[in-house]
Amino acid sequence: MGMTRAYQLNDPQTDPFEVAKAAAAFIATETGVPRHDVAVTLGSGWGGAAELMGEVVAEIPSADIPGFAKPAVAGHVATTRSIKVTKDDGATAHVLVLGSRTHYYEGHGVRPVAHGVRTAAACGVKAMVLTNGCGGLHVSWRPGQVVLIKDHLNLTFETPLEGAAFVDLTDLYTPRLRDLARAVDPTLPEGVYAQFRGPQYETPAEVRMAGILGADLVGMSTTMEAVAARQAGLEVLGLSLVTNLAAGISPTALSHEEVLEAGAAAGPVISELLARIVRTV
Numbered sequence: 001m002g003m004t005r006a007y008q009l010n011d012p013q014t015d016p017f018e019v020a021k022a023a024a025a026f027i028a029t030e031t032g033v034p035r036h037d038v039a040v041t042l043g044s045g046w047g048g049a050a051e052l053m054g055e056v057v058a059e060i061p062s063a064d065i066p067g068f069a070k071p072a073v074a075g076h077v078a079t080t081r082s083i084k085v086t087k088d089d090g091a092t093a094h095v096l097v098l099g100s101r102t103h104y105y106e107g108h109g110v111r112p113v114a115h116g117v118r119t120a121a122a123c124g125v126k127a128m129v130l131t132n133g134c135g136g137l138h139v140s141w142r143p144g145q146v147v148l149i150k151d152h153l154n155l156t157f158e159t160p161l162e163g164a165a166f167v168d169l170t171d172l173y174t175p176r177l178r179d180l181a182r183a184v185d186p187t188l189p190e191g192v193y194a195q196f197r198g199p200q201y202e203t204p205a206e207v208r209m210a211g212i213l214g215a216d217l218v219g220m221s222t223t224m225e226a227v228a229a230r231q232a233g234l235e236v237l238g239l240s241l242v243t244n245l246a247a248g249i250s251p252t253a254l255s256h257e258e259v260l261e262a263g264a265a266a267g268p269v270i271s272e273l274l275a276r277i278v279r280t281v
């Protein structure tokens with residue numbers, strides 16, 4: 001079923017924004033929440049954050065939502081949740097938590113990659129929080145370190161934009177949201193996130209290249225979602241969990257199990273951090 005919908009989303013006759021509208025209508029009906037304020041995409045290691053933010057109002061299998069494919073990666077949560085959050089200023093916010101994402105490396109093209117963000121925008125969201133697990137280029141960033149994304153290198157050279165959509169990406173990762181995150185945790189470092197296509201991890205030479213180009217982090221997601229979010233007029237906050245030192249930075253080889261372990265170990269701390277940040281957004 002997920003494949004069928006990914007295919008429909010990819011049909012040249014299909015307008016991806018219409019599918020996003022249909023997805024938003026489905027979410028509004030299923031959750032009973034007509035509009036959401038903030039959306040969060042949970043990447044590797046970030047899975048435990050939703051419950052800490054507030055009351056889970058509704059939980060939907062993501063594959064039931066129009067245009068959403070089944071998650072392909074172990075360690076990702078396959079549900080979409082509506083969370084009622086009492087913010088630090090006492091206001092109530094409805095947070096849409098996307099428990100998984102479609103990665104470009106899954107081979108379904110760019111539309112499924114952007115669909116979560118576009119659905120969030122169609123749900124009324126004004127701020128998009130994109131989290132991920134990634135490799136770090138600095139030995140001082142141990143596994144478990146959270147880094148605020150300040151800019152990115154899209155080394156896939158793909159785009160979620162179609163046609164002559166000349167979207168400005170200056171301050172793509174909204175300074176206002178980065179300031180809010182640093183107010184919650186002043187020790188959060190900032191870095192440039194480089195997206196490789198994957199699914200293989202980088203070679204040490206590719207990691208050195210990324211470093212020369214200005215990258216601090218390497219991963220396989222986030223950049224195209226951020227671009228789609230900007231096109232939709234959303235503020236973007238990018239939070240990376242360094243789950244491993246990038247290839248060649250660490251003397252040992254990378255394993256997906258290690259990545260999951262680092263995520264699990266850091267989980268409670270970063271979940272609390274994410275919940276605190278969302279209460280300020």
Ligand code: 8IG
Nearest residue numbers: 133134135218219220243259
């Ligand atoms: I978690 O070292 C995780 N995701 N490209 N490189 C890339 N993606 C990643 C890495 C990494 N770790």
